Amino acid sequence: MPTEVIQVDARRPDPAAIARAAECLQRGGLVAFPTETVYGLGAHALDRHAVARLFDAKGRPASDPLIVHVAALSDVAPLTRSVSAVARLLASRFWPGPLTLIFPRAPAVPPEVTAGLDTVAIRVPAHPVARALIEAARLPIAAPSANLFTRPSPTRAAHVLDDLNDRIDIVLDAGPADVGVESTVLDLTRDPPVVLRPGAVTLEQLQAVVPSVAVWAGAATERTPAPSPGMLPRHYAPRTPMTLYEGEAAAVRAAVLTATRDALAAGRRVGVLVTDERRPWFDDLPIVVGALGSERDAGQVAARLYDALRQLDAAQLDLILAPAVPGDEGLWRAVRDRLRRAAAHAIRAS
Numbered sequence: 001m002p003t004e005v006i007q008v009d010a011r012r013p014d015p016a017a018i019a020r021a022a023e024c025l026q027r028g029g030l031v032a033f034p035t036e037t038v039y040g041l042g043a044h045a046l047d048r049h050a051v052a053r054l055f056d057a058k059g060r061p062a063s064d065p066l067i068v069h070v071a072a073l074s075d076v077a078p079l080t081r082s083v084s085a086v087a088r089l090l091a092s093r094f095w096p097g098p099l100t101l102i103f104p105r106a107p108a109v110p111p112e113v114t115a116g117l118d119t120v121a122i123r124v125p126a127h128p129v130a131r132a133l134i135e136a137a138r139l140p141i142a143a144p145s146a147n148l149f150t151r152p153s154p155t156r157a158a159h160v161l162d163d164l165n166d167r168i169d170i171v172l173d174a175g176p177a178d179v180g181v182e183s184t185v186l187d188l189t190r191d192p193p194v195v196l197r198p199g200a201v202t203l204e205q206l207q208a209v210v211p212s213v214a215v216w217a218g219a220a221t222e223r224t225p226a227p228s229p230g231m232l233p234r235h236y237a238p239r240t241p242m243t244l245y246e247g248e249a250a251a252v253r254a255a256v257l258t259a260t261r262d263a264l265a266a267g268r269r270v271g272v273l274v275t276d277e278r279r280p281w282f283d284d285l286p287i288v289v290g291a292l293g294s295e296r297d298a299g300q301v302a303a304r305l306y307d308a309l310r311q312l313d314a315a316q317l318d319l320i321l322a323p324a325v326p327g328d329e330g331l332w333r334a335v336r337d338r339l340r341r342a343a344a345h346a347i348r349a350s
Helices: 014-027 050-058 085-094 128-137 158-162 203-209 250-263 276-282 299-314 331-343
Strands: 004-007 031-034 037-044 067-069 099-104 119-123 170-173 184-187 193-195 242-246 270-274 287-290 319-323 346-349
Touching: 004 014, 004 299, 014 128, 014 170, 014 193, 031 128, 031 158, 037 050, 037 128, 037 158, 037 242, 050 270, 085 099, 085 203, 119 299, 158 170, 158 299, 242 250, 242 331, 250 270, 250 319, 270 276, 270 299, 276 287, 299 331, 319 331
Parallel strands: 004 170, 031 170, 067 119, 099 184, 242 319, 242 346, 270 287, 270 319
Antiparallel strands: 031 037, 099 119, 184 193
16 A cells, blocks of 8 residues: 655644554554654554564664654653663753663563664654654654665655655655754763764763763674664665765865766766855866755754755766765764765775
């Protein structure tokens, strides 16, 4: 059956629409819904059959764990063996919001949700539609991004349908997501706590509350369970081959322009993923532009990133070239992480 699309108001979601989606989850269905970060694909987190169906719909490997979404900190207790004082402190500061915390897993959580790990990732989303759905369903919702595995995450309902139409039951369409990149994942089972995936809650914000927070420097592969979603070398990626150029601005400009002209001379169709400030580099070239917005606004760039990648992917190009973003602090850290994973190993240092 085709996926049912239900339009809902982002701030005042219709209770009847939410009830319909909640009932679908309760009977083991799959519902895509907006969060403040990206659209998630929800399944009853304690229903092993529903979780298996979610993995199948996305083509997601069993080694990639899921994030469980709940309505409040009080809902965490049945899912974990303990809730530390640090967890309570961080939850009081950042929940509801785009921060995922990793706890010791309770037996009630199926190992399929956690890739067999003895930990569970949990967050309390802030989006009114997500919150209404969780409260109406009265159950924890396992929800990775609502896309095919390794594809750019969906920030609009149309992106969900591009990947998952006919594979899932319902999409709640509430317009574009606000943040545009996924939640920060912080592992509280390590000492000191470690950021496994950068996101909308920045390292600097976390360290202002817990100064010892560090950044994980390891690498994940599909051969073993990843400690967090979003850690594989190739992720958030367009189907079109993409190369990322990093380094000093003048050297990056020279390298990416040379690559663009060489590709065009060879008869290849080229797209570039660029900020407003770097768009003029390509004014005299017949290329397709994925516009990210201004470098003065990391939030704008983050919000446009996946939409721009999907637009370029739909243009039937031969390659995508992307100058790196200008920084690695605050929200720029998350944008840079997503660009590096979208390009996988095709990263050129200039």
